[in-house]
Amino acid sequence: MEHMDATPDTSAYIADFSRFLEASPSSYHAAAEVARRLDAAGFTALAESQAWPTGSGKHYVIRDGAIVAWSQPAASGPTTPFRILGAHTDSPGFKLKPKPTIGLHGWLQAGVEVYGGPLLNSWLDRELELAGRLVTRDGREYLVRTGPFMRIPQLAIHLDREQNNGLTLDKQRHTKPVFGVGDASSADLVDHLASLAGIDGWDVAGYDILTADTQSPARFGIDNDLFAAGRMDNLSSVYAGLTALLDAPDARHISVLAAFDHEELGSESRSGASGPMLDDILTRIGAGLGASASEKLQAYAESWCVSADAGHSVHPNYSEKHDGANQPVMGSGALLKINANQRYATDAVGAALWERACASADVPYQEFVSNNTVPCGSTIGPLTATRLGIRVVDVGVPLLSMHSARELAHVDDLVGLSRAVGAFFAGV
Incomplete structure (x- = not known):
């Protein structure tokens, strides 16, 4: 199939996606930014501890760093099915440990724990920020971010001439960022x-603080169609689902964005x-429509989830790591992700x-x-199919440098995913 032509709509989409990424250095910030945009579009926040309104409407619920939003048309009934775009808000990196301020050899450093499976070397020599939430003794939560604040410095080549023959990073010793000079008592x-x-530091009873790269997203390349940024795995899917939900027409189903x-x-x-x-929220939506246990299962039987998570473009320097016949290239469209062992939930009906x-x-x-010799990861797709028993298809934007501090995508694929999700919400 041919590439999509670049259009002013593409430029607007990528510019706003860049703003979304910059507003979302942590999962908690991402959920808050999605909520901010939903508020502006007329959606209403609901608290899980309170009764919910019945009937049609546009609502959302935040649970920690996750957000679920839905648009419920007036014609909804007890067996109305759901169309769900499933994605996730978190990205690999580092998380701040307890007793995080360390003073070693005259340097101030942060104690961090590896979060997920980052490409460790990609985090070296980059200006990083801390971002996440603080929780005070009375249970109130505060979002916080530092902006450029710390750096994991690499050892100079003069001090280890063999680094270019094989860099090995000890996750405990070599990944502590520096943020100043002094000793632990000075900061x-x-x-x-x-x-x-x-707020006062003594009032902080807990925190979930992670690192994020601070370099701004950028377009580049001969046709300006390559796009580099952090956290595209998987905010590319969250943003695609959000834009599609905001434009979703009334249909014979309830459209849902589930960003875990x-x-x-x-x-x-x-x-x-x-x-x-997700099951909690869908059950409460169904209860508001008067659904019995049997009718809930009827609705699930006709429901769909598109599990959208970033995937792999063929790497020109490591093509042997990919299947010989199936070698997707960035710019040729979003991926339909298939795995015989159900690491992805796609089957023939989903395809x-x-x-x-x-x-x-x-x-x-x-x-x-x-x-076959390079086992794939997995997604929320099989988990959602297993928990809810609804049909799921796994898709996503192809990337290079997945789990790097700065990943690479093609602008046409980013826009194309949103358009395809829009068609899914429209009821194809």
């Missing part, structure tokens, strides 16, 4: 973060895809749905399957 990271949030947290850790948390969040969505949106797509 306190928690106090600094608290001051940015406008903790996918990079295996999704086993109260806000992850293995947890109860047909994705083909219809892409055809309706007039965008190309391409298949991805792993080399």
Whole structure:
């Protein structure tokens, strides 16, 4: 299939996606930014501890670093099915440990724990920020971010002439960022973060603070169609789902954006895809429509989830790592992700749905399957299919440098994913 032509709509999409990425240095910020945009579009926040309104409407729920939003048309009934775009808000990196302020050899350093599976070397020699949430003794939460603040410095080649023959990083010794000079008594990271949030450090009882690269997203390349940024795995899918939901027409189903947290850790948390969040919310929506247990299962039987998570473009320097026949190239469309062992949930019926969505949106797509000697990762897709028993198809934008501090995509694929999800929400 041919590449989509670059249009002013593409430029506007990429510019706004860049703003979305810069507003979302952590999963908590990403959920808050999605909520801010939903508020502006007339959606209403609901609290899980309170009764929910019945009838049609546009609502959302935040649970920690996850957010679920839905648009419920007036014609909805007890057996109305759901159309769900599933994604995740977290990205690999580092998370601040307890007692995080370390003073060694005259340097101030931060104690961090590896979060997920980052490409460690990509985080070296980059200006990083800390971002996430602080929780005070009374249970109130405060979002905080530092801006450029720290750096993991690489050892000079003069001190280890063999580095270019094989760099090995010890996750405990070699990944502690520096943020100043002095000793641990001269600075306190928690106090600094608290001051940015406008609270006292002594009042901070807990925190979930992660690192993020601070370099701005950028377009480049001979046709200006390559796009580099951090956290595109998987904010590319969150943003595509958000834009599609905001434009979704009334249909014979309830359109849902489910952006989970903790996918990079295996999704086993109260806000992850293995947890109860999505089923809790769909059950409450159904209850508001008067659905019995049997009618809930009828609705699920006709429901769909598009599990959207970034995938792999063929790498020109490592083509042997890919399947010989299936070698998707960035710029040729979003991926239909297939795995015989159900690491992706796509089956033949799901493949047909994705083909219809892409055809309706007039965008190309391409298949991805792993080399048999290079096992693939997994997504929220199989987890959602297992928990809810609904049909799921796995898709995503092809990337190079996945799990790097700065990943690479093609602008046409980013826009194409949103258009295809829009067609899915329209009811193809």
